Amino acid sequence: xxxxxxxxxxxxxxxxxxxxxxxxxxxxxxxxxxxxxxxxxxxxxxxxxxxxxxxxxxxxxxxxxxxxxxxxxxxxxxxxxxxxxxxxxxxxxxxxxxxxxxxxxxxxxxxxxxxxxxxxxxxxxxxxxxxxxxxxxxxxxxxxxxxxxxxxxxxxxxxxxxxxxxxxxxxxxxxxxxxxxxxxxxxxxxxxxxxxxxxxxxxxxxxxxxxxxxxxxxxxxxxxxxxxxxxxxxxxxxxxxxxxxxxxxxxxxxxxxxxxxxxxxxxxxxxxxxxxxxxxxxxxxxxxxxxxxxxxxxxxxxxxxxxxxxxxxxxxxxxxxxxxxxxxxxxxxxxxxxxxxxxxxxxxxxxxxxxxxxxxxxxxxxxxxxxxxxxxxxxxxxxxxxxxxxxxxxxxxxxxxxxxxxxxxxxxxxxxxxxxxxxxxxxxxxxxxxxxxxxxxxxxxxxxxxxxxxxxxxxxxxxxxxxxxxxxx
Numbered sequence: 001x002x003x004x005x006x007x008x009x010x011x012x013x014x015x016x017x018x019x020x021x022x023x024x025x026x027x028x029x030x031x032x033x034x035x036x037x038x039x040x041x042x043x044x045x046x047x048x049x050x051x052x053x054x055x056x057x058x059x060x061x062x063x064x065x066x067x068x069x070x071x072x073x074x075x076x077x078x079x080x081x082x083x084x085x086x087x088x089x090x091x092x093x094x095x096x097x098x099x100x101x102x103x104x105x106x107x108x109x110x111x112x113x114x115x116x117x118x119x120x121x122x123x124x125x126x127x128x129x130x131x132x133x134x135x136x137x138x139x140x141x142x143x144x145x146x147x148x149x150x151x152x153x154x155x156x157x158x159x160x161x162x163x164x165x166x167x168x169x170x171x172x173x174x175x176x177x178x179x180x181x182x183x184x185x186x187x188x189x190x191x192x193x194x195x196x197x198x199x200x201x202x203x204x205x206x207x208x209x210x211x212x213x214x215x216x217x218x219x220x221x222x223x224x225x226x227x228x229x230x231x232x233x234x235x236x237x238x239x240x241x242x243x244x245x246x247x248x249x250x251x252x253x254x255x256x257x258x259x260x261x262x263x264x265x266x267x268x269x270x271x272x273x274x275x276x277x278x279x280x281x282x283x284x285x286x287x288x289x290x291x292x293x294x295x296x297x298x299x300x301x302x303x304x305x306x307x308x309x310x311x312x313x314x315x316x317x318x319x320x321x322x323x324x325x326x327x328x329x330x331x332x333x334x335x336x337x338x339x340x341x342x343x344x345x346x347x348x349x350x351x352x353x354x355x356x357x358x359x360x361x362x363x364x365x366x367x368x369x370x371x372x373x374x375x376x377x378x379x380x381x382x383x384x385x386x387x388x389x390x391x392x393x394x395x396x397x398x399x400x401x402x403x404x405x406x407x408x409x410x411x412x413x414x415x416x417x418x419x420x421x422x423x424x425x426x427x428x429x430x431x432x433x434x435x436x437x438x439x440x441x442x443x444x445x446x447x448x449x450x451x452x453x454x455x456x457x458x459x460x461x462x463x464x465x466x467x468x469x470x471x472x473x
Contacts, residue, residue, distance in 0.1 A: 006031050010038045018047040025053035029060045036066050040073070043083055055083055059090040067095035071102070074113050085113060089120045096123055103129055108139035115145035119152050127155040134161050143168060144175035151179025159183060163191045170200055177203075177210045186216045193222040205237055212241025220247050227251065240269070243276040255282045262288050267306065274313045283322045289314050290326055290343075294336020311343055319349035327355050337362075338370040345374025353378060357386050369401045376405035384409075388417055400430045407437025415441050419449070422457065435461050439468060 009031070012024035025042050028035040035057070042054035058066060066087075073084035088095050095117070102114035111133065118124045127150065134146040147165050150158040162183070165176035173195075180188045192214075195207035208226075211219040223238050227249055230238055239257070242249055251257075255277065262273035262285065270292060277285040293310040296303035317323065326332055326340045341359075344352045356371045372390055375383040390402035391414075406414040415438065422434040435457065438446040447465060450458055 006034060010035070013038045013042055018045075018050060021045060021047065021050045022053050025050055025057055028054075029057035031061070033063065033065045036061060036063075036069050040069060043073075043080060051083075055087060058087045062091045062094060064094050064098065067091050067098050071098065074102070074110055075107070081113070085117060088117055092121055093123045096121060096125065100126055100129060103133060108137075108142050111137065111139070111142045112145045115142065115149050119145070119149040122152055124149075124153055127153055127158070131155070131158050131161050134158070134165060140169045140172055144172045147172060147175040147179045149179075151182035154183065156183055156185060159185045159187050163188050166191055166195060170203060173203055174206055177206045181210045181213045184214050186214065186218070189214060189216045189219050193219055196222060196226045201234075205234060208234065208237045208241050212237075212244040215245045217245060220245050224249055239276075240272045243272050243279070246279070248276050248279045255280055255284065258282070259285055259288050262292060271309070274310065278313050278316050281317070283317055283320060286314055286317060286320075286322045287326050287329060287332070290336045290340045291332055293339045294333045296335075298335070307339065311339065311346075314340075314343050315347060319344065319347045319351055323347075324349070324352045324355060327352070327359060334362075334364040334367055338364075338366050341367065341370040341374050345370075345377040348378055350378055350380055353380055353383055357382065360386065360390070365395060365397055368395075368398055372398065372401045372405055376409055384411060384413065387411075388414055391417060391421055396427045396430050399425075400427075400433045403430065403433045403437050407433070407440040410441055412441060415445065419446070419452075422453065431457065432460065432464075435464055439464055443468065 006028075009024045009028050012020050013028065015021050015024070021042065025039060028039055039054045039058050039061075042050055043058075045051050045054070058070070070084045070088055073080045075081075076084075099114040099117055102110050105111050105114075115130065115133070118130070124130065130146050130149055130153075134143055134150065137143050137146065143165065147162060150162065159180070162176045162179050166173050168176070177192065177195075180192065189211065192207050192210055195203055198204050198207070208223070211223060220242060223242050223245075224247075227235055227238055235251075236257070239249060239251065239254065240261075248254065258273040258276045258280075259282075261269050262277065265273060274285075274289060277289075289310050293307045296306055298304075298307075314323065323340065323344065327337060332340070337359075341356065343349075344356070353375065356375060360368055360371055362368055362371075372387060375386055387402050387406055387409075391399055391406070393399050393402065403418060406418065418434055418438055418441075422431065422438070425431050425434060439461070443465060447461065450461055453461070
């Protein structure tokens, strides 16, 4: 920025007109170190718009000098302190070297603020100084912040000190457990299991959760022993943690409890319930798994992975009557029904063919398309006959799915019906599917008879044939 413009903006940031002060604060984002102090002063402006503009400009001037000049605000009132913390966090790694001096500050609050910033930035090139705070700082809040920060930094060298911190005050112990969860180091398991006898319910519960997340086989026996003396809440937590280690304890009604967890829990609990039900080989859970998968909004990208996880779990039970019976369950929403059909196709579940064919009269297009795709995976004459009939379906989407499926199968008996229907097809995307299928089934035969078709089809076929390379069949 030109010096004259910078000077003018610095003057305007003290203007009597709030709109001019705000505009100056916004435009100083393009300034250098000379803009930092005026912007910091503007954080105290009586106008919220000016304050906000100054904060966002300082966030964009990601310089070490910016962070350095903000550090004194950590001793100010809550608003200025929190604003400074937000800006320094946004500045990021370049600010971390400046924080080391704050770790020696006489004020415990300032030491904790420095640790909180390192935790948020998730970077530090002097973790040994944080280990020292964990071991020696007289302030329990600082020790707790140090423990938590060592976990997020993945500083495994601190595991012995974190284990010692489990004997510290409750809040420090809790933070040490959080850190050991992040580090996932089995060296801590014995010390964590000893906390199952801690008089604090909060510590016991946190220890149980940590053992589940570390998932070490050596924690199974102590947790199973703990079940007999745990109350209802701890018992549920212990069962969840045991399942995470690959063990399902012999507890009356556990299958029903896990099915309830699958139906009512958050996603993390659903995953644990699914794992436990698979370990128990509890086929009654099949319907509930499929119904859960069908409840996810397919427009949310992350839900694809969730559906995949559930489908893999259901497939582990193999083709069975309870899986097939889901298709007759009127309470199963159509999305769940489509997922069940996909699973049957992946399992090559021939026992399901009669009901799949019957369901082709289903009113939902997605269900019908899923049926066609699944039937195409089964080496069965009745399934092939159904696919051939489906290329005449009045719904172009259904026709396209059937044509594409027959093409992928390389089903030679479909060649003539496909060729004949291609003359009548009106929709370009379905015409493309017909041509691709015929080229896949027998490209030599199809191209030898290409003159039977109109010029549009000939052009499309020539293009696809050239993309496929030398003719075959």
